[in-house]
Amino acid sequence: MTERPRLAVVGAGPAGLAGALAAAARGVDVTLVDAAGRPGGQFHRQPSPALGAPPRQGHTWERLRTGLDRHRVTHLTEHHVWCVQRDSMSFLVHALLGPAQDEGVSLRADAVLLATGGHEYVLPFPGWTLPGVITAGGAQAMLKGERVLPGRHVVVAGTGPLLLPVATGLAAAGAEVAALVESADPGAVPRRFPDLLVRPDKLAEGAGYAVRLLRHRVRILTRHTVVAAHGTDRLEAVTVAPLSPGGRSLRILCDTLAVGHGMLPGTDLAETLGCTLTGTAVRVDAEQRTDVPGAWAAGETTGIGGAALALAEGHIAGRSAAARLYGRTPDPAGWAPAARARSRLRRFFAAVDAVCAPPPGRAGSVPDDTVVCRCEEVTAGEVRTAVSTLGATDARSAKLLTRAGMGWCQGRMCGPAVAALTGCPLTPGRRPFARPVPLGVLAALPDPDAPAP
Amino acid sequence: MAKRLTCDVVVVGAGMVGAACAWYAARASLDVRVVDRGPVAGGTTGAGEGNLLVSDKGPGPELELALLSARLWAELADGLGAAVEYEPKGGLVIASTPAALSALTRFAAGQRAAGVTADPVGPDELRSLEPYLIPGVAGGVRYPQDAQVMPALAAAHLLRASGARVHTGRTVTGVLRAPDGTVRGVRTDHGDLHAPAVVNAAGTWGGDLAALARVRLPVLPRRGFVLVTEPLPRRVRHKVYAADYVADVASDSAALRSSPVVEGTAAGPVLIGATRERVGFDRSLSLPAVRALARGAIGLFPFLAGVRALRTYAGFRPYLPDHLPAIGPDPRAPGLFHACGHEGAGIGLATGTGRLIAQALTGKAPDMDLTPFRPERFDTEGGESA
Ligand SMILES: Cc1cc2nc3c(=O)[nH]c(=O)nc-3n(C[C@H](O)[C@H](O)[C@H](O)COP(=O)(O)OP(=O)(O)OC[C@H]3O[C@@H](n4cnc5c(N)ncnc54)[C@H](O)[C@@H]3O)c2cc1C
Numbered sequence: 001m002t003e004r005p006r007l008a009v010v011g012a013g014p015a016g017l018a019g020a021l022a023a024a025a026r027g028v029d030v031t032l033v034d035a036a037g038r039p040g041g042q043f044h045r046q047p048s049p050a051l052g053a054p055p056r057q058g059h060t061w062e063r064l065r066t067g068l069d070r071h072r073v074t075h076l077t078e079h080h081v082w083c084v085q086r087d088s089m090s091f092l093v094h095a096l097l098g099p100a101q102d103e104g105v106s107l108r109a110d111a112v113l114l115a116t117g118g119h120e121y122v123l124p125f126p127g128w129t130l131p132g133v134i135t136a137g138g139a140q141a142m143l144k145g146e147r148v149l150p151g152r153h154v155v156v157a158g159t160g161p162l163l164l165p166v167a168t169g170l171a172a173a174g175a176e177v178a179a180l181v182e183s184a185d186p187g188a189v190p191r192r193f194p195d196l197l198v199r200p201d202k203l204a205e206g207a208g209y210a211v212r213l214l215r216h217r218v219r220i221l222t223r224h225t226v227v228a229a230h231g232t233d234r235l236e237a238v239t240v241a242p243l244s245p246g247g248r249s250l251r252i253l254c255d256t257l258a259v260g261h262g263m264l265p266g267t268d269l270a271e272t273l274g275c276t277l278t279g280t281a282v283r284v285d286a287e288q289r290t291d292v293p294g295a296w297a298a299g300e301t302t303g304i305g306g307a308a309l310a311l312a313e314g315h316i317a318g319r320s321a322a323a324r325l326y327g328r329t330p331d332p333a334g335w336a337p338a339a340r341a342r343s344r345l346r347r348f349f350a351a352v353d354a355v356c357a358p359p360p361g362r363a364g365s366v367p368d369d370t371v372v373c374r375c376e377e378v379t380a381g382e383v384r385t386a387v388s389t390l391g392a393t394d395a396r397s398a399k400l401l402t403r404a405g406m407g408w409c410q411g412r413m414c415g416p417a418v419a420a421l422t423g424c425p426l427t428p429g430r431r432p433f434a435r436p437v438p439l440g441v442l443a444a445l446p447d448p449d450a451p452a453p
Numbered sequence: 454m455a456k457r458l459t460c461d462v463v464v465v466g467a468g469m470v471g472a473a474c475a476w477y478a479a480r481a482s483l484d485v486r487v488v489d490r491g492p493v494a495g496g497t498t499g500a501g502e503g504n505l506l507v508s509d510k511g512p513g514p515e516l517e518l519a520l521l522s523a524r525l526w527a528e529l530a531d532g533l534g535a536a537v538e539y540e541p542k543g544g545l546v547i548a549s550t551p552a553a554l555s556a557l558t559r560f561a562a563g564q565r566a567a568g569v570t571a572d573p574v575g576p577d578e579l580r581s582l583e584p585y586l587i588p589g590v591a592g593g594v595r596y597p598q599d600a601q602v603m604p605a606l607a608a609a610h611l612l613r614a615s616g617a618r619v620h621t622g623r624t625v626t627g628v629l630r631a632p633d634g635t636v637r638g639v640r641t642d643h644g645d646l647h648a649p650a651v652v653n654a655a656g657t658w659g660g661d662l663a664a665l666a667r668v669r670l671p672v673l674p675r676r677g678f679v680l681v682t683e684p685l686p687r688r689v690r691h692k693v694y695a696a697d698y699v700a701d702v703a704s705d706s707a708a709l710r711s712s713p714v715v716e717g718t719a720a721g722p723v724l725i726g727a728t729r730e731r732v733g734f735d736r737s738l739s740l741p742a743v744r745a746l747a748r749g750a751i752g753l754f755p756f757l758a759g760v761r762a763l764r765t766y767a768g769f770r771p772y773l774p775d776h777l778p779a780i781g782p783d784p785r786a787p788g789l790f791h792a793c794g795h796e797g798a799g800i801g802l803a804t805g806t807g808r809l810i811a812q813a814l815t816g817k818a819p820d821m822d823l824t825p826f827r828p829e830r831f832d833t834e835g836g837e838s839a
């Protein structure tokens with residue numbers, strides 16, 4: 001009997017779902033592994049069933065969800081993968097179970113598709129650690145997943161394409177959105193028109209959000225940034241300053257600030273597996289293969305670009321993996337539409353990225369007493385001292401000399417700020433464990449000297 | 454042609470050993486410059502732990518250097534102690550079985566004869582010294598001279614306090630030699646530094662630096678992994694390790710040896726380290742290594758089974774075939790001094806090494822005999838080729 005080849009897909013967001021379906025439809029035995037309790041990832045985040053709310057609708061989502069059942073994809077929920085390991089023949093996916101994450105489980109696969117998405121980051125400013133300051137993605141998650149408003153009077157701030165849907169969603173759900181503060185310069189958009197117009201629908205989507213915000217009477221401040229959050233026990237107001245010279249700062253009352261400066265690819269699993277990165281993203285070829293044989297990657301782990309791009313990449317990865325697992329060379333003509341969408345979306349988001357780059361120098365200029373690493377409570381001044389008098393010249397040595405990035409989040413949040421303060425480019429931090437692992441789980445790993453089962 | 458000298462000494466390497474050399478040389482009134490291709494503490498110093506141990510060393514030159522170094526560390530701690538997280542917390546070596554205990558007892562007797570304070574501790578007293586220790590062990594030995602620093606901070610603060618000029622981001626690409634062979638300084642990717650003395654404190658890369666001066670020093674890497682847990686309230690009070698660790702350190706095996714030294718740090722996390730493997734410069738995560746560390750640590754402190762490891766990291770200890778460092782002048786290249794190859798003890802041995810190098814640089818009688826550390830010893834005695 002020939003067994004079906006096994007593909008483990010890590011991440012059940014658009015990329016992982018599309019990849020799982022594409023491979024399963026072609027005869028591969030697919031196991032989809034995700035930390036969340038429900039499929040969907042960031043974009044198709046589903047309301048908690050405990051709320052009894054109707055599930056989100058939508059054609060794409062419907063297709064993905066029903067596909068999971070139809071193609072008998074094994075979906076392991078609440079599996080937090082902390083390491084993917086490759087041995088001579090195959091892969092071992094090591095996960096921690098349930099919300100408690102105390103217990104370990106390992107599953108074997110002949111190939112893996114890493115679709116772990118990305119994470120948001122926030123560049124620090126005075127007061128950013130006050131209760132009431134949350135990430136834009138966090139606000140979105142509360143709204144989509146828990147159906148709760150993070151606050152009544154909200155300021156949405158930072159930069160990037162996420163801010164528009166977040167502000168719109170909050171306004172539509174009944175929050176008073178006091179302002180949308182975007183540091184990007186709309187004047188930079190026309191220069192990028194040739195690239196942006198490859199996806200007029202996306203451009204229209206953005207415009208649509210803007211129109212809805214105006215209808216909700218949300219004030220949109222571009223080329224502005226939040227320079228301070230105020231409050232004693234929790235957030236009471238923010239100070240917003242113009243980035244162009246000459247303008248006036250203003251103080252806006254609010255109980256919630258939803259802030260985000262962009263997303264970074266989640267590359268921990270891929271890096272530990274030995275995949276080469278380009279900049280901060282996993283490097284893949286036209287078939288979405290990494291340079292580790294048997295390992296594919298898709299979605300935001302290979303670069304930030306939204307749900308539609310993640311879907312296209314996942315689809316291609318799944319088809320390529322299926323063909324290769326059966327020993328065939330895939331025919332790219334079969335996924336030509338997805339490839340076309342992929343190249344257009346990559347071009348579109350490269351242009352968006354260029355427009356929405358956080359203002360240069362901003363993160364490097366926060367006051368000395370501002371905490372940059374909240375896990376270890378390291379201030380900007382301490383990082384500056386490590387650079388000016390202790391001989392730190394990069395993020396790693398700054399971390400060694402200040403502890404910035406050594407805490408729970410392992411620098412996922414403060415990495416960009418520490419890099420900016422050190423004056424060096426952001427490099428992905430080496431994180432061999434994608435999740436904190438109980439020592440008991442490490443100790444119970446299979447004995448490397450025992451014969452393989 | 455006489456070149457204008459940049460300084461009296463160029464120290465290559467801004468790790469713990471280079472920092473200590475710079476400190477003691479500067480105190481001997483020498484004008485010192487330190488060059489490193491990376492940041493301060495970017496080499497093995499930033500990838501290991503900061504145990505200052507006498508407990509793991511048997512009688513011999515390394516122990517003598519460790520005792521000298523321990524005294525010097527205590528002296529330094531007077532001014533820099535808090536900044537470098539110096540903690541004279543003492544070590545506790547555990548023997549789980551009666552057989553291990555009798556081996557440990559013999560080992561400790563030899564150490565005592567060499568000047569180490571080593572106090573036998575019975576099972577009951579062990580439990581009061583370390584309340585979370587696994588019950589039922591045969592006994593142990595307490596070493597009050599064992600201490601701890603945070604290595605990266607120690608290197609950085611010592612360098613700063615030395616007043617030496619530090620050139621980070623500058624790679625040494627050549628060692629300048631006069632026609633008669635004497636060393637005249639170093640060539641770097643940002644120009645030459647002229648000096649009558651050059652100290653090779655390039656750690657694991659010390660063999661490459663020696664090669665630039667056309668002398669052989671077979672320094673090789675020995676990989677080690679360390680596990681770092683989430684921050685905890687103090688539950689592990691000493692440096693605690695199992696007695697079989699002592700055997701591992703002297704081991705010549707290329708295979709993985711685990712030797713879990715378990716210690717709480719000032720900042721809260723418990724450090725568990727370190728494995729010893731000879732696998733070249735392979736940095737990729739080894740699950741067998743971290744598994745072995747976790748098993749060893751839980752074997753000593755069962756409560757650790759439920760504690761989370763936040764991260765693990767690897768470093769490459771610089772070792773020489775006879776497991777002793779190279780310290781002192783190189784007769785094959787007059788003006789070149791070596792201070793490298795300290796293997797798993799370079800933090801602890803840095804102070805003594807720095808002092809001995811400063812004495813050699815200024816022509817003073819050394820505090821201890823340098824013969825066992827002669828850099829040219831592998832030319833006559835053979836040894837692995839680099
Ligand atoms: C606030 C917000 C608003 C957005 N709005 C839009 C929008 O309007 N339009 C748009 O196109 N895009 C939007 N996006 C972007 C969109 O959500 C992403 O582009 C898309 O979800 C990326 O898909 P993905 O499959 O790569 O990753 P994700 O959707 O992020 O999925 C990754 C999955 O991997 C899982 N995972 C990660 N690590 C592990 C691990 N170690 N073990 C187990 N599971 C793991 C996660 O649980 C998650 O389910 C928004 C994103 C955010 C944060």
Ligand SMILES: Cc1cc2nc3c(=O)[nH]c(=O)nc-3n(C[C@H](O)[C@H](O)[C@H](O)COP(=O)(O)OP(=O)(O)OC[C@H]3O[C@@H](n4cnc5c(N)ncnc54)[C@H](O)[C@@H]3O)c2cc1C
Nearest residue numbers: 466468470496497498501504625656677768798799800801
């Ligand atoms: C896992 C692990 C645990 C350890 N635990 C302990 C412990 O508990 N106690 C202890 O005492 N020791 C311990 N050690 C050993 C200790 O870390 C080393 O012995 C010590 O750091 C060596 O210091 P160094 O200054 O010689 O080398 P390094 O810190 O490596 O410094 C050498 C420097 O030279 C620079 N360099 C090299 N070549 C050039 C060049 N051509 N030009 C310019 N610069 C150059 C490098 O960039 C580097 O910064 C451990 C090691 C490991 C790996």
